[in-house]
Amino acid sequence: MDGVPPAPSPAGLSVYVAVSQLLGLTVLATTGAWLGRYRGGVGWHSPLQFNAHPLCMVLGMVFLQGDALLVYRVFRHEAKRSTKALHALLHGLALLIALVGIIAVFESHRDKGIPHMYSLHSWCGMAAFVLYLLQRFLQ
Known part of the structure; x- marks a missing residue:
């Protein structure tokens, strides 16, 4: 099967890819701008550590995974x-990068005395991450 040439690209594929990249970069830039302007930026081992979570999740689980x-x-x-x-x-x-985002949340919650895994968002997010991780090891 290696000697068989691949089928031609579907019509308009390059347009769809360009649009997906533009949308992905827009979401990433918007998240970064939101964190910078309205949430005070991103920091590690500081009160801004939690802000690394949305940025890492968008970069890792949305943009890079999509690519x-x-x-x-x-x-x-x-x-x-x-x-x-x-x-x-x-x-x-x-x-x-998603793991860094999860670590940021857990460390931020620990430092602020906030309980871990207290919301539906945290449980669904952890389930998504664990299932994504399992795919790697169960192939």
């Missing part, structure tokens, strides 16, 4: 080994 999913469509004429490596790299970065 990892698009790799096989966008680079369909490249070597399979290269696309697999890029796909794995983007998923790994997404996982690492």
Whole structure:
């Protein structure tokens, strides 16, 4: 099957990819601007540590994960080994950045005396992260 050329790209794929990248970067920039302007910025080991959470989640679980999913469509004429490596790299970065976001929340809650996992948002988010993590090990 390696000798068979890939099927042509679907019509308009480059437009869809460009729009998805533009929307992803817009959401990332908007989140960063919101944190900077209205939440005081982002810091580590400071009262601003919690603010790393939304930025890391948008970057990791939305933008980089989305890009990892698009790799096989966008680079369909490249070597399979290269696309697999890029796909794995983007998923790994997404996982690492999301983990930093989760650590930021837990440390921030610990420092402020706020209980962990007290909302539906936290339970759904943790379930999404654990399921994303399990995919990596159950392949």
